[in-house]
Amino acid sequence: MNRSKLLFVAISFAALALFPLASSSYGIDLVTKIMIYAILALSLELLVGSTGLVCFGQAAFFGIGAYATVLLSPDYEAPSVLWLLPASMVVAAVYALIMGSLSLRTKGVYFIMVTLAFAQMAFYVIHDTPLGGGTDGIYLNAKPTIGTLLDLDKSLALYAFTLGSLVAMFGFLALLLRSRFGRALAGIRVNEQRMRATGFSTYPYKLAAFVISGGIAGLAGFLFAVKDGFVNPEMLGWHQSGAVLIMIIFGGLGHLRGALIGAFAFVLLQEFFMSEAVFGAFAKHWHLGLGLSIIASVALLPHGLVGIPSQVRERLTGRRNTARDATTAEESL
Amino acid sequence: MSQSAILLRCTDITRRWGGLVAVNRISIELERGTVHAVIGTNGAGKSTLINILSGEIDASDGRVELLGQDVTTWTQPRRARAGLGRSYQRNTIYPSFTVFENCRLSAQAMAQKPWAWWSNAQRCPVSTAAALDAAVRSGLVDLLERPAGLLSHGQKRQLEIAMCLATQPQVLLLDEPLAGMGAEETERMLALLDELKKDQAILLVEHDMDAVFRIAERITVMVNGSVLASGTPEAVRSNIDVQAAYLGGGH
Numbered sequence: 001m002n003r004s005k006l007l008f009v010a011i012s013f014a015a016l017a018l019f020p021l022a023s024s025s026y027g028i029d030l031v032t033k034i035m036i037y038a039i040l041a042l043s044l045e046l047l048v049g050s051t052g053l054v055c056f057g058q059a060a061f062f063g064i065g066a067y068a069t070v071l072l073s074p075d076y077e078a079p080s081v082l083w084l085l086p087a088s089m090v091v092a093a094v095y096a097l098i099m100g101s102l103s104l105r106t107k108g109v110y111f112i113m114v115t116l117a118f119a120q121m122a123f124y125v126i127h128d129t130p131l132g133g134g135t136d137g138i139y140l141n142a143k144p145t146i147g148t149l150l151d152l153d154k155s156l157a158l159y160a161f162t163l164g165s166l167v168a169m170f171g172f173l174a175l176l177l178r179s180r181f182g183r184a185l186a187g188i189r190v191n192e193q194r195m196r197a198t199g200f201s202t203y204p205y206k207l208a209a210f211v212i213s214g215g216i217a218g219l220a221g222f223l224f225a226v227k228d229g230f231v232n233p234e235m236l237g238w239h240q241s242g243a244v245l246i247m248i249i250f251g252g253l254g255h256l257r258g259a260l261i262g263a264f265a266f267v268l269l270q271e272f273f274m275s276e277a278v279f280g281a282f283a284k285h286w287h288l289g290l291g292l293s294i295i296a297s298v299a300l301l302p303h304g305l306v307g308i309p310s311q312v313r314e315r316l317t318g319r320r321n322t323a324r325d326a327t328t329a330e331e332s333l
Numbered sequence: 334m335s336q337s338a339i340l341l342r343c344t345d346i347t348r349r350w351g352g353l354v355a356v357n358r359i360s361i362e363l364e365r366g367t368v369h370a371v372i373g374t375n376g377a378g379k380s381t382l383i384n385i386l387s388g389e390i391d392a393s394d395g396r397v398e399l400l401g402q403d404v405t406t407w408t409q410p411r412r413a414r415a416g417l418g419r420s421y422q423r424n425t426i427y428p429s430f431t432v433f434e435n436c437r438l439s440a441q442a443m444a445q446k447p448w449a450w451w452s453n454a455q456r457c458p459v460s461t462a463a464a465l466d467a468a469v470r471s472g473l474v475d476l477l478e479r480p481a482g483l484l485s486h487g488q489k490r491q492l493e494i495a496m497c498l499a500t501q502p503q504v505l506l507l508d509e510p511l512a513g514m515g516a517e518e519t520e521r522m523l524a525l526l527d528e529l530k531k532d533q534a535i536l537l538v539e540h541d542m543d544a545v546f547r548i549a550e551r552i553t554v555m556v557n558g559s560v561l562a563s564g565t566p567e568a569v570r571s572n573i574d575v576q577a578a579y580l581g582g583g584h
Contacts, residue, residue: 199413
């Protein structure tokens with residue numbers, strides 16, 4: 001079982017590495033976008049799936065990372081990835097620290113609302129002040145580079161860099177979740193009261209998860225800003241937060257590969273319903289098709305796309321799988 | 334520290350909920366090597382007392398000392414790390430984790446090292462050893478790989494104790510560990526408590542009177558948040574007030 005998870009992930013990453021050989025530039029651009037969303041989804045999975053904190057403000061970290069990338073870039077020369085990327089991640093992580101330190105004092109539905117409020121606050125600051133160019137957004141003048149080694153203006157280079165970032169974040173989170181820190185987060189998700197009675201101060205743990213999640217979302221924001229060469233306030237909006245949340249639920253909570261699968265499924269489904277080749281004039285009503293398919297998936301797939309194999313197995317054998325939480329890196333994939 | 338040292342002492346603990354006094358000026362001492370049972374009818378304030386001692390809720394008044402230190406203002410996690418373990422009246426295990434991981438994660442509280450993100454928690458020598466030891470002592474060693482949610486009720490109660498033990502506490506606060514147990518399971522649990530009290534001080538809140546009078550060195554009877562009587566089992570049994578208020582005339 002764990003072998004097959006590992007194999008699935010390895011094959012997926014290998015396929016992504018080989019994809020540009022067979023693809024048009026449109027395909028490369030689309031998959032780059034999906035991989036960026038996958039990184040964003042992974043960052044949210046750490047909070048929702050691993051720690052049990054339903055954050056409805058993930059777009060704030062994403063957008064702030066993206067705006068930091070643009071605003072910190074010099075006007076004419078190309079900035080270096082080596083400082084701009086960490087800087088963007090740090091800015092997003094700092095906002096996560098502020099948002100986390102206050103929102104983590106609340107629980108349940110209040111927590112969801114407070115994270116939403118913080119994200120909307122960031123949205124309106126960007127939207128209504130001249131700081132970030134207002135509603136129109138701003139352009140990135142020169143794409144970042146690493147000397148002559150890497151030029152993110154080239155779509156293939158950006159593709160490779162995004163894939164590398166995705167693999168790195170995936171590996172980092174897999175290791176993190178099997179570590180003592182990750183086990184403590186799992187304990188907090190399952191039974192926080194017991195964790196406190198056992199001797200874990202849970203607040204710093206949750207806050208640390210928030211900051212790490214914010215940093216990773218900032219990385220996704222950086223990549224998005226570089227890909228489009230443009231940022232606008234919609235990146236911070238609650239639609240965006242909702243979309244990422246749907247991605248990880250769609251893919252299957254509690255598994256890192258769920259975030260990956262969810263990001264691909266969500267964006268491809270969106271592309272499918274938007275395609276005029278398939279739906280003709282009806283394609284402008286793509287929201288309807290996407291919404292209905294998400295409702296159907298939530299109703300029919302309680303464990304998300306990741307849960308389909310075990311659901312089929314249960315149907316065939318009539319036996320329920322015993323619930324068992326992941327403790328190793330392979331199990332958490 | 335001598336064998337008879339007082340490990341936990343609370344003085345004049347009071348908890349008010351608005352106008353209601355749930356716990357009224359309770360003073361209790363827990364000695365190493367003894368079981369101190371607290372009995373009383375439902376709503377007498379027994380669980381509130383445990384919640385105050387463990388730091389889950391604040392006392393309105395009074396003072397708690399753990400191992401000679403004033404811990405009144407300490408948070409629950411801090412008290413736990415200082416050697417105070419508790420179990421809950423209702424099972425509060427981690428149902429989706431294996432029995433072993435339930436114990437191991439509890440033991441991890443003593444060696445948290447959250448920054449070591451690259452190292453595998455399952456290979457943490459401190460917590461794995463303590464978890465195994467706790468599972469052996471509480472008789473769960475054959476069930477290590479079973480998801481805790483699939484255990485029988487009695488086994489879950491055993492696991493509650495095992496999770497307490499895994500943190501290697503000095504003081505154990507046990508909230509009705511025998512609740513809902515069959516005769517055989519009760520015997521096993523009592524044997525376990527007998528074994529545990531050698532090294533620890535135990536506060537036992539329990540409704541099973543036979544068990545309490547068998548195992549406790551001291552008994553405190555609570556009624557409406559106050560202490561009605563406190564002393565050895567013989568003294569409590571022969572106390573007229575207790576007979577009238579709690580045990581019933583025929584007991």
